[in-house]
Amino acid sequence: MQTQTSETLRRADPAPTPEWDAIIIGAGISGLFQLHCLRDRLGMNVRLFEMGTGVGGTWYWNRYPGARFDSESYSYAYSFSQELLDEWDWSEHFAGQPETERYLNHVADKFDLRRSISFASKVTACHYHDDSRSWVVRLEGGSWHTCRFLVTAVGPLSAPTLPKVPGQESFAGEAYHTGLWPKHPVTFEDKRVAVIGTGASGVQVITEIAKTAKTLTVFQRRPNWCKPLHNRPISKNEMKRLRAWYPEMFQLCEQTSAGFLHTPDGRRTFDLPPDEREAFWEKQYGTPGFSMWVGGFKDMMTDRAANDEVSKFVARKIRERVHDPKVADLLIPKDHGFGTRRVPQESGYYEVFNQPNVELVSILENPIRRITPTGLELADRDFAFDLIVYATGFDAITGSFERIDIRGASKAKLKEKWRAALETFLGVQIADFPNMFMCIGPHTALGNIPRSAEYNVLWITNLIQYMRQHGYTYVVPRPEAVEDWTSFVLKAGEGLLSNDVDSWMTGINQNVEGKQTRIIARYSGSAPAFRARANAVATEGYRQLEMC
Template sequence: MSAPAAAAAETRTGSVPTHDAIIIGAGIAGMYQLYRLRELGLSVQVFETGSGVGGTWYWNRYPGARFDSESYTYGYAFDEQLLQEWNWSEHFSAQPETLRYLNHVADRFDLRRHIRFNSRVAEASFDEAKREWEVALESGERQRSRFLITCIGPLSADTLPRIPGVHDFEGQSFHTYRWPHEPVDFAGKRVAVIGTGATGVQVIQTIAPLVGQLTVFQRTPNWCTPLHNRPITEEEQARIKANYPAMFELLRTTPGCYIHNTDPRGTFEVTEEEREAFWEKLYGEPGFGIWMANFRDVLTDPRANALFSDFVARKIRQRVKDPATAEKLIPRCHGFGTRRVPQETRYYEAFNLPHVRLVDTRETPIERITGTGIRTSDAEYDFDMIIYATGFDAITGAFDRIEFRGTGGERLKDHWKDGPKTYLGLMSAGFPNMLTIVGPHNASTRCNIPRCIEQNVDWATDLLRHATERGITRVEATPEAEAEWSRHIEELAAGMLYTQIDSWATGINRNVEGKDVRRILQYQGGAPQYRARCEAVAAQGYAGMTLS
């Protein structure tokens, strides 16, 4: 469609503006989807809850927030000039730099003029007669579009703990996702951190040297491994930029689109000495290699997993001086890699500081938040600040917070009440013309996410091009294809140790009512296999879909 045609497409139905497409979210996915649809000449409106672009990197401003994917593997790959002009300062860049990068992208490609900030979508309903979506903002304003594309992120529905008195505390308190935009002063403060997942680890290790007193309330310890971050030298910068084509080709071949690839050997195919030397090497290297490039059976064979978990436990005991504290920091309810692996920098050493203490809430549960602090079953603690690193209602939670209604008025929340049902993780039967970028059952939720975002967006863009060129006004997954894909998802997860563990990756969040049953939310076949499946569907004229 030409640019004049696109301008004409943005019309008004009565007093309601109408577009070719509405995108929800202006994070990494929403920005790239906007860029690609604008290339097609389509009229596009993006609605973003925040006051700026960046999604995850706009909201998560907490101390220590940074990549655990290598910076240069994380940025957009679609524009060679962009790759060459941007210099990442560290191998794993911090949030401020990442947000600067995303703002640079928005400015460089003039994306902001299509984005409405401070605009939270409350409802979206499909009009069967007009084959359009009507989107309602919290303000009451309504707009319409032929296609609706959700780019709302897998970790964007933050949750506070279900502890009595959360709103009674009279000091400062923040959920890490809602961190203030202005500086927070920690000097001399008595600070509590609730939660020791990936976010909690980053906060704790960063603020421990800054506060007057730090108390960490831990329910479930996690297997944390060293990030080994450092600045990128000028020589490395030049090599990275020269090597971008080969690197991105490598990323297309690895299961999670990281520069790390699974070792083809089994844990018990090598000698004990070789095994120990290999693990020492992984522990001393930067990034997710210790998770993604380990022996092929560490995440599927309980014996192999137990052996490597014991290796990491020994490292924790070496690094934490107090033996009782060290034992509390070693997970007992799950093996290494079956939950998200936090990458850390002197996290364990933080517990060696005299003003840092660890409270195991399985031994002494939190009973309530008081006006002055936190009361557990055996003590009362006074604080100046409470930080909630209590995570997210992951993958499906952001969908639950918008009232999506498809054909016959069916609610997406009801369609997914027994677990998500999707086709390719990109659409659901009964919800025509709606595409779910980084949705459940999608490879992107277990991936170096921008790499899988680009695949999702490129596939969705090709679908919209196909529809636009042929005058197709309704695109929908069939119930049969949806059912087959859901079976495929279950089959791929069979034998994976993580499916036996309670975590956000299996849909468990006890801070959310009804999220206490394990579900398979992610695609486990790896990004290359997922990409091949999506390409095959398109090559077969969008098999499994009804286009009319």
């Protein structure tokens, strides 16, 4: 290890033999399993750099009140270790952040992963060196390390963004972003609280804050369709039954479209008479989790008329739950149909707006002008607050990569490359970036993240094992393979109503410069189809990759 400036880093001539066989960035769900596979299964010399002071990734940073799973806890667990499955009991069907963080710490301890992790180590640059076929990884503070293989496990939702509103530093009270929540206790009791944003994180934190805040003002730009979570505790006997179900459950997750316990119904919306459609939606609305989003009629995401019908059903539910018709109308989306953006799962969210201490303010046509030392200023009104919560989301999918200065062969800059065209191979590799792998990168199967992450990690691990067995030290996807995969991703998204909507899933972020144009940032096909193509690459001898 040496300490150098950024300019020296670009001129650094690393040793012919890299310091590490592999470096992993990020100690979340993907990074922890990748570390276990490369170090413990392949016997490689591996270092993992983590920006935080503990493991958990998403579940380390997003510790805001109300943060919890919206996919079933047991389907979110690692499947690679039977012993781990046997010894861990989930307390709720949809676990809260503290329990999930404890689980991931348990995994880190059980497999002795911490000895290979450097905490409080923020990666600022990764440069590939053609002559030594190695990567130079620079940390904040100036130290740098070399490795043969670089694995990014930085997560699709890990680069928080703040609204483009002036004066944020001037606010004299407390202010927190949900994705950067502090470890110290935050109390809302007897405080005037503002929450900006009503996405998935906003829906969860708003529901909790409303319980104790003196006043809560919710600033909403565009509402989202939300569905009840229906969470409940898991008894010891039920956990015993769930544990016996694990083999069948994980097999089911492999077969479903998005890796969840739910998959689209095989019928079309208008195949059923109105009363039967209504009964189907009523049942789904009362079913826990993502059933109504990913388990609806098969034409819900492609037929606008079909989508309109389910949207009307959910709109009626909102009106039934919110007493003030004007407030209810503000909470009903007008710019997208149900399921075409991520559907937050809620536990009493709509009832919050019946409380006398809660006010909903639309900022779509009357945006926030500035943050002041005492609160917020709109065109027609000033607000005073003691505490502001920014539930303003993330620079999704590509943002966490773009915050690192990543340069590949011939010093190609990843950010510039993706600005010209977002192209990958299997969402795992990038042309002109040899020996670099992405776990949950753009154009990979998302859905139930741990199910996708485990597959991605094993695919990367098997490729590296193949290279080591054949004495290869260089791998990069061939241009035609990148073109073929990117075309496949684009084709998989054709006809989807969700790709006609502004959201993080289409690369839109009004708070990030240059991200106001829709792109296909994710793979929208089925997880089984993704795995079939990725498996074929391996079984056919990795012909799509250049190795030497």
